[in-house]
Amino acid sequence: MRFVVVACLAALTLAAGASPASAQTAERGERWMSRMAVLSDDAMEGRRVGTPGYDRAAAWVVGEMAALGLKPGGVDGGWYQPIRFVEQAVDQGASSAELTVGGATRPLILPADAVVGGGRPLPATIDADLVFVGYGLHIPSEGYSDLDGVDLTGKIAVFINGAPTGMPTLTLTHARAQRTAGLMSRGAVGTVSLIPPQADAARMWTGVTRGAARPGFFPDTGEAPFAEIILHPDHSAGLFAGAPKSLDQIVADARAGARMTSFPLDARLAGRFTATSVSVISPNVIGLLPGSDPELADEYVVMTSHLDGYGIGEPVNGDAIYNGALDNASGVAAQLDIAEQLIAARPRRSVLFVIVTAEERGLLGSRAFVANPTVPRESIVGNLNYDMALPIIPLTGINVLGATESTFGDHARVVSEQMGLPLTPDPFPAENRFIRSDQYSFIAAGIPAVAFKFGFAANTPEAATIRTFNETHYHKPSDDLATTPIFTEDEIRLHDFIIGLALRIANDPARPTWNADSIFGK
Structure with missing residues (x-):
């Protein structure tokens, strides 16, 4: 299922007379798609934890972070935070x-x-x-x-x-x-x-x-x-x-x-x-954007997306590589675009871009980071997580998972009004998506966090499109860029929303706090 990048990017060709703003959006969309295509290519073998494919993807992310101008934020002055896992098979x-x-x-x-x-x-x-x-x-x-x-x-x-x-x-x-x-x-x-x-x-x-x-x-x-x-x-x-x-x-x-x-x-x-165990080492990749304000630079906003996928598995229609384009090559590529814009914006607080491993095995990479962060844990003010936002419908609103739980919601409403993008409630509350991705590792440690999805209402054509993707392509080999149309410019608008929210958190002298009625602050 190797994806031909040129064919996909043809849709991004700029119309004559396009405005500078739309031209920049299209260029950013092209880079985002290109990065997502690399990470979800067959050469990465589905990025399963502990495999050469994952390690190749991690090394590629390091190269992109370095090229953008981020600093190493891992252990011992490097880009990696190696995590030791055990894979245990019970007989x-x-x-x-x-x-x-x-x-x-x-x-x-x-x-x-x-x-x-x-x-x-x-x-x-x-x-x-x-x-x-x-x-x-x-x-x-x-x-x-x-x-x-x-x-x-x-x-x-x-x-x-x-x-x-x-x-x-x-x-x-x-x-x-x-x-x-x-x-x-x-x-x-x-x-x-x-x-x-x-x-x-x-x-x-x-x-x-x-x-x-x-x-x-x-x-x-x-x-x-x-x-x-x-x-x-x-x-x-x-x-x-x-x-x-x-x-x-x-x-x-x-x-x-x-x-x-x-x-x-x-x-x-x-x-x-009786059980057999195998040791597996897989790293989080961490890039650092130092804060511009000496008084706030020792505090950190943490941006997360998971790099790992399902790897090579049971073939479906003859295809055994679970490419994980939208889950979650899209999120890692998004963080690189977000990093590029935040570098130019020079936030007051420092920003850590933590590309985590082992999300698909139980949020284990983010749990390991929160348990032993590469910065003092008390210096982490909040987390913004991107995992499979699903830009396969037009962006008419944004679902900020967790907006009702902390003062992140107050900042999100301001950005929403500025951008004319309404905040929409979770259309699938029974699925509890707020605590099903890496933001939950921070939440469980008492750190305010949010995550992002394209917004839509239940029982709409958009909801049906999302349901169809989840039933047909989610965690299957067909989650690749050849399968599902992508609303690229809408995706970049989501990035801009996340950037606006991250800047408000990074520049506000007050740290985010849990709302008084939130169970997570108790």
């Missing part, structure tokens, strides 16, 4: 487990009866009592907790993979994303996740077993071993023999609006696990 067949309930012990056949996850360091063995913890959620902003007064030290936490009704979707998604970390902090040594009784439980289990065949991936930070187990729906109810409530009653009460009750189970799980 389900060679692993074993047994479950004791009410004194009766029976084996669990893996992966038929249960699946052991590989996304965290896995202990060689485990043998611990089970404690039911409802949904396993702690949401103090809503006065809700399944964990208050529960002793999890050395125990395996059993939770229903769901959430209470009646709470804001964003609040629930944030709490679920933090669930395992919260259980670990309370001393749990593992989890057993239950699929609640429902009509599509069998379909959900099919997805679980399919995922069991894929290796897990996590940062090599020396985190304590932790076992994550998903139990087949047919075996979930048996855990509650002799418990204060049956699983059916717990689920029925929850659906009626009752709160979960946590309690110890008369059950114990023992397991012996």
Whole structure:
């Protein structure tokens, strides 16, 4: 599917008599498309973490940053922040487990009866009592907790993979994303996740077993071993023999609006696990634009986009290279255009352009940066993230994910009015896109952040176009520049919006803050 750049750029040829402003927009659009074409070319092999294709793409980004005049912002005076990861494949067949309930012990056949996850360091063995913890959620902003007064030290936490009704979707998604970390902090040594009784439980289990065949991936930070187990729906109810409530009653009460009750189970799980691990090193690429104001130059606005993609995978229509043009070569190319304009604008604060690795493996590159940034973490004032803005519809508005959560929104409204580009609400709030890309790594650390999408309303032709792309091309080999028409000049207008917002954040003496009613500031 190698893309011919000349053919694509023909559409950008300037009309006679074009104004200087439109000529500059077209030239910037041409450079953006050219950069995106390089990054999504077959030669980059889909930019999968830990592959030569990713490393080639990273080296190319370094060359572009240097040519623009950015300074190295990585470790040891260089452009890179190398991150060490572990790719872990659990051998389900060679692993074993047994479950004791009410004194009766029976084996669990893996992966038929249960699946052991590989996304965290896995202990060689485990043998611990089970404690039911409802949904396993702690949401103090809503006065809700399944964990208050529960002793999890050395125990395996059993939770229903769901959430209470009646709470804001964003609040629930944030709490679920933090669930395992919260259980670990309370001393749990593992989890057993239950699929609640429902009509599509069998379909959900099919997805679980399919995922069991894929290796897990996590940062090599020396985190304590932790076992994550998903139990087949047919075996979930048996855990509650002799418990204060049956699983059916717990689920029925929850659906009626009752709160979960946590309690110890008369059950114990023992397991012996076999896994193979491979060390993978992949870098974030970091460029620095020093601030122009001596009083603010030691503070940083961080711009992020992820470089990694899905690499070479299962062929679709004979094509095995997942080029990732819009996800997210488009974002990396956008950051290079944004950097070029910000260099000329000389912002007061410094700006870090962090092109992160391993987003597709769980936001791991940005998480690693936030955990160990190349500048003091307290000096980071905010994050602006670009991930797959989807310039495949006209730009009639901008969806700033997170605008309602912090004072970023106040600045965004000013830029919106100046540019005549209305801010549009998220048309797909149930998808929780605000916390599904690299901005969430900053949010989880208490740093205000936003992300950007082309704006549109639900149930419109534009929404249908986006849905079609997501269903047909997202995370597939057909996400390339030969497939989908691109609104190039509209894309550059989005860049100008991001530039205007970044400059307001960089030049304002006050740092961005969370709004008083935001869960992320609490």
